[in-house]
Amino acid sequence: MKIMKLRPQMSGTGTPEEAPVAKRVKSKGSPLNFRLKLGIVILAIFVLGSFILPFFCPKDPAEQASYLKNLPVTDKHWLGTNSLGQDTFWFLVFAIRNSLQLGILVALFVTVIQTLLGLSAGFIGGWYERIVMVIIDSFITIPLLPILIILGALVRGNTTFLTVGAIIVVFGWAWGARTIRSMALSLREREFVNMARFSGASTFDVLLREIFPYVSSYMVVGFINTILFAINTEATLAVIGLSKVETPTLGSIIFWALNYNALFTGQLLWLIAPIVSSVLLFLGLFLASTGFNERFATRRGVA
Amino acid sequence: MSIFQYFAKRIGLYLVVLFIGLTITFFLPRLMPTNPIDGYISQIESRAGQSLRPEAIAALRSNLEELYGLKGDIFTQYVNYLNRVILHFDFGPSFTNYPEPVSDMIFRALPWTLGLLLVSTIVSWIIGNLIGLVAGYFHNKRSATVLEVVGILLYPIPYYILALTVILVLAYFLPVFPLSPTFPAEGLTFGNAGTILFNSALPAITLVLAGFGWNILSMKSLAYTTKEEPYVTYARLKGTSNWKRMTRYVFRNAMLPQVTALALSLGTIFNGALLTEMLFSYPGVGLLMRTAASSGDYNLLYGSITMSIIAVATAGLIIDLIYPLFDPRIRNR
Amino acid sequence: MIRLNNVVASYKTERGVVNAVDGVSLEIPDGCIVGIAGESGCGKSTLMKVIYGDIGFPLALASGSVDYGFSDDSGKPVTSRNIQKEWFKRISYVPQSSMSSLNPVIRIRKQFLDFQDQTGNKAQILEQVKSYVKKLGLPEESIDSYPHQLSGGMRQRIMIAMATFFQPEIILADEPTTALDVVVQKSILLLLMDLQEQMGNTIILVSHDMGVHYQVTDKMLIMYAAKAVEYGDSEEIFQRPLHPYTRLLINSLPTIGDDRAREGIPGRPPSLWNKLQGCRFADRCPLATDRCRNEEPEFVEYRPGHFAACHYADSEANLSEVS
Numbered sequence: 014m015k016i017m018k019l020r021p022q023m024s025g026t027g028t029p030e031e032a033p034v035a036k037r038v039k040s041k042g043s044p045l046n047f048r049l050k051l052g053i054v055i056l057a058i059f060v061l062g063s064f065i066l067p068f069f070c071p072k073d074p075a076e077q078a079s080y081l082k083n084l085p086v087t088d089k090h091w092l093g094t095n096s097l098g099q100d101t102f103w104f105l106v107f108a109i110r111n112s113l114q115l116g117i118l119v120a121l122f123v124t125v126i127q128t129l130l131g132l133s134a135g136f137i138g139g140w141y142e143r144i145v146m147v148i149i150d151s152f153i154t155i156p157l158l159p160i161l162i163i164l165g166a167l168v169r170g171n172t173t174f175l176t177v178g179a180i181i182v183v184f185g186w187a188w189g190a191r192t193i194r195s196m197a198l199s200l201r202e203r204e205f206v207n208m209a210r211f212s213g214a215s216t217f218d219v220l221l222r223e224i225f226p227y228v229s230s231y232m233v234v235g236f237i238n239t240i241l242f243a244i245n246t247e248a249t250l251a252v253i254g255l256s257k258v259e260t261p262t263l264g265s266i267i268f269w270a271l272n273y274n275a276l277f278t279g280q281l282l283w284l285i286a287p288i289v290s291s292v293l294l295f296l297g298l299f300l301a302s303t304g305f306n307e308r309f310a311t312r313r314g315v316a
Numbered sequence: 317m318s319i320f321q322y323f324a325k326r327i328g329l330y331l332v333v334l335f336i337g338l339t340i341t342f343f344l345p346r347l348m349p350t351n352p353i354d355g356y357i358s359q360i361e362s363r364a365g366q367s368l369r370p371e372a373i374a375a376l377r378s379n380l381e382e383l384y385g386l387k388g389d390i391f392t393q394y395v396n397y398l399n400r401v402i403l404h405f406d407f408g409p410s411f412t413n414y415p416e417p418v419s420d421m422i423f424r425a426l427p428w429t430l431g432l433l434l435v436s437t438i439v440s441w442i443i444g445n446l447i448g449l450v451a452g453y454f455h456n457k458r459s460a461t462v463l464e465v466v467g468i469l470l471y472p473i474p475y476y477i478l479a480l481t482v483i484l485v486l487a488y489f490l491p492v493f494p495l496s497p498t499f500p501a502e503g504l505t506f507g508n509a510g511t512i513l514f515n516s517a518l519p520a521i522t523l524v525l526a527g528f529g530w531n532i533l534s535m536k537s538l539a540y541t542t543k544e545e546p547y548v549t550y551a552r553l554k555g556t557s558n559w560k561r562m563t564r565y566v567f568r569n570a571m572l573p574q575v576t577a578l579a580l581s582l583g584t585i586f587n588g589a590l591l592t593e594m595l596f597s598y599p600g601v602g603l604l605m606r607t608a609a610s611s612g613d614y615n616l617l618y619g620s621i622t623m624s625i626i627a628v629a630t631a632g633l634i635i636d637l638i639y640p641l642f643d644p645r646i647r648n649r
Numbered sequence: 650m651i652r653l654n655n656v657v658a659s660y661k662t663e664r665g666v667v668n669a670v671d672g673v674s675l676e677i678p679d680g681c682i683v684g685i686a687g688e689s690g691c692g693k694s695t696l697m698k699v700i701y702g703d704i705g706f707p708l709a710l711a712s713g714s715v716d717y718g719f720s721d722d723s724g725k726p727v728t729s730r731n732i733q734k735e736w737f738k739r740i741s742y743v744p745q746s747s748m749s750s751l752n753p754v755i756r757i758r759k760q761f762l763d764f765q766d767q768t769g770n771k772a773q774i775l776e777q778v779k780s781y782v783k784k785l786g787l788p789e790e791s792i793d794s795y796p797h798q799l800s801g802g803m804r805q806r807i808m809i810a811m812a813t814f815f816q817p818e819i820i821l822a823d824e825p826t827t828a829l830d831v832v833v834q835k836s837i838l839l840l841l842m843d844l845q846e847q848m849g850n851t852i853i854l855v856s857h858d859m860g861v862h863y864q865v866t867d868k869m870l871i872m873y874a875a876k877a878v879e880y881g882d883s884e885e886i887f888q889r890p891l892h893p894y895t896r897l898l899i900n901s902l903p904t905i906g907d908d909r910a911r912e913g914i915p916g917r918p919p920s921l922w923n924k925l926q927g928c929r930f931a932d933r934c935p936l937a938t939d940r941c942r943n944e945e946p947e948f949v950e951y952r953p954g955h956f957a958a959c960h961y962a963d964s965e966a967n968l969s970e971v972s
Contacts, residue, residue, distance in 0.1 A: 299472035
């Protein structure tokens with residue numbers, strides 16, 4: 014998983030070291046809050062749309078031969094039907110919902126794991142930290158896709174959607190853990206943490222009261238990034254046919270479109286609709302995470 | 317920390333990563349509910365008809381069991397496995413191309429992957445970082461914001477979407493490149509270099525675009541903060557030209573974390589290359605893996621995966637080893 | 650002679666515009682070392698920026714001008730608008746921290762020669778740099794090193810070598826020794842003084858350390874809350890200060906054999922955001938009267954070459970009461 018670590022964006026140039034004036038100078042045209050707003054709007058549309066619309070769906074969109082094949086766009090089939098006799102629009106809606114559900118579920122587990130490992134490595138230190146760091150670096154360095162391909166090939170046919178999610182959890186925690194550990198390292202040296210420690214607070218208390226408020230804003234960023242990563246990874250596996258392709262997801266819809274040569278048969282919408290939705294969804298997630306990062310995480314002076 | 321300690325630390329980490337990677341590959345089949353060996357044997361039997369003698373089948377079974385550590389006590393098998401893989405690159409025969417050794421097939425595909433990856437990663441790193449440099453250095457100019465938006469639009473888009481979009485735009489709507497590329501089987505020669513370059517263009521463009529987003533955004537924020545460093549301010553007050561400040565001062569310093577980041581993200585980049593190869597039928601390791609996975613050729617699959625882990629870890633090691641060339645603070649202490 | 654004519658320099662911020670230097674007029678004769686003193690936030694660094702001509706967003710020269718008393722190659726008089734072309738040739742700058750002011754990944758040799766348009770034989774200039782560096786008490790090879798390979802004192806010598814190599818008329822030094830330990834501090838200051846004596850150029854030195862000013866400077870400017878409050882020969886200022894603020898600053902300087910506890914000046918400078926009326930030091934001044942609180946004192950020459958902005962500067966009796 015690639016996590017952007019945007020540096021703290023301090024505004025202003027050449028402020029005096031000593032003038033008593035307000036030092037923060039308005040940075041011109043910085044799309045600071047705009048990013049977050051745009052991201053949230055896109056996400057809201059996707060989440061609300063894909064979670065509410067399925068209640069109005071006439072029939073299971075994954076069922077084949079529900080309609081005539083390859084119908085063009087009509088008011089009954091907003092995006093036409095595909096070569097399997099499924100309604101492309103409803104398939105897409107379910108795909109977005111399933112992908113989002115998977116992403117959120119995976120992100121919940123990953124966030125817990127990476128926070129626990131990252132914080133404990135940063136605060137316990139010593140041999141424990143070294144071992145954790147070697148494991149983290151290995152998980153980062155080892156290319157993930159080949160291993161997923163092995164797993165996919167071995168369990169093919171027996172996969173459930175949840176198994177795929179579990180596999181992504183196992184391989185998705187390393188980058189975030191690395192970031193949180195370095196935050197923990199820098200927090201450990203801060204004055205207020207030492208104060209708390211020397212005044213007799215237990216390690217757990219220090220973690221909960223002093224550290225958690227700082228780390229929590231990064232956790233939100235990491236959470237959103239992990240959703241992106243999980244959706245992306247499942248879709249990647251699905252596109253090459255190694256996920257549960259019968260379940261509608263943003264990847265499986267492309268898998269079927271490619272398998273039925275949508276490009277050659279002129280079924281362009283079958284391919285373009287999921288591409289456009291994926292791009293928008295990923296953009297929304299990314300804008301929300303960097304926007305949030307700039308707005309909250311860096312303001313606290315960490316990350 | 318002297319330079320030798322630095323090298324020792326990196327090489328140590330390399331060995332540990334290799335060890336963990338190979339160990340994962342070794343133990344994975346044991347955690348799986350299915351036993352691939354029975355699958356092969358029946359596959360081979362059906363393919364060869366009744367012509368295989370029982371001794372041959374027994375030899376095959378023992379070969380397989382040895383490779384997957386399913387015979388004898390675990391420790392011996394594990395050591396044997398590491399020994400065979402690391403010292404001899406021996407992954408046994410392929411099942412789809414029986415009896416060709418898997419290692420031969422991998423070594424034939426590897427140059428394709430390396431060529432594609434090397435060219436596209438270097439191009440993407442250099443151009444992406446230059447764009448990011450300009451965007452960060454001139455951060456208060458409108459035109460620089462446009463460059464950053466390019467990064468924001470590209471960064472979150474996964475490889476498969478980029479690949480499909482590139483196909484749609486450059487092969488379908490504007491038929492500049494072939495929709496289904498063809499690659500000469502004999503590999504790169506003088507005569508067919510043009511054909512190969514032409515047919516490799518789309519996967520290469522995909523990989524370059526995919527690398528852009530991260531390079532642009534990361535370099536942009538690095539250049540932005542580096543520009544505020546006292547040594548850049550001092551250079552400005554010395555009257556050093558804008559160009560020299562941007563290149564010799566900001567870029568020269570901001571590129572260092574970017575080199576480290578490149579080493580760390582090699583795994584991700586490699587994943588993308590594999591996927592791109594699959595989608596473009598480019599004859600590299602990725603395509604090999606896909607064929608192996610879909611035809612159940614487990615020797616080939618394990619072989620190419622082991623080689624991938626070794627290749628990526630080695631590439632990361634090489635970057636780490638040449639890093640001191642760029643950073644004198646590590647070079648001369 | 651450098652002449653500052655009613656310089657007003659302001660920062661543009663989110664809250665509006667604030668004047669960090671508010672109407673400073675000054676004449677600095679050639680060939681002397683001038684110290685600028687004052688608490689942090691008094692505007693001394695901003696004044697340095699203005700003199701150096703480093704004016705750009707968010708800092709602006711709201712009014713006034715700086716004349717340097719020399720002309721450029723085309724014969725035009727140099728002012729704060731075109732001084733930038735003379736950077737490191739006729740006016741140079743010694744920064745506070747040598748470690749963070751040198752590019753960590755480039756050899757010092759290269760940083761020595763990468764400013765302005767370098768014409769002429771590079772190798773030849775490099776030879777000159779080498780012998781110059783040697784003259785300043787550094788080994789010749791030091792210019793082939795990277796910054797992290799030199800000690801703090803050596804690096805600061807390098808900074809001084811860079812600033813003086815082209816024998817500029819004016820050298821600005823912003824707290825040049827603050828980051829160094831006391832022994833090295835002294836050798837760096839002696840080096841600066843030696844060079845100044847040889848070259849006869851003008852050095853403007855910002856320091857919060859009154860001891861440094863006492864040892865090094867010929868003339869002194871005391872600033873308080875964006876205003877110049879006193880200016881004159883250093884010796885005279887230390888012996889017979891005209892402004893109560895100067896007196897208090899000098900009193901905060903420890904002397905050998907005197908182990909009374911030193912106290913800082915109670916209170917804080919006024920915020921420049923507030924509308925300021927009268928003398929800006931009035932709130933902290935032990936001698937302040939209603940006149941001080943309502944009427945702003947002029948910056949007037951009370952003795953030859955000795956200026957101050959205080960209503961009671963000429964009544965010496967009052968002043969001695971302060972200490």
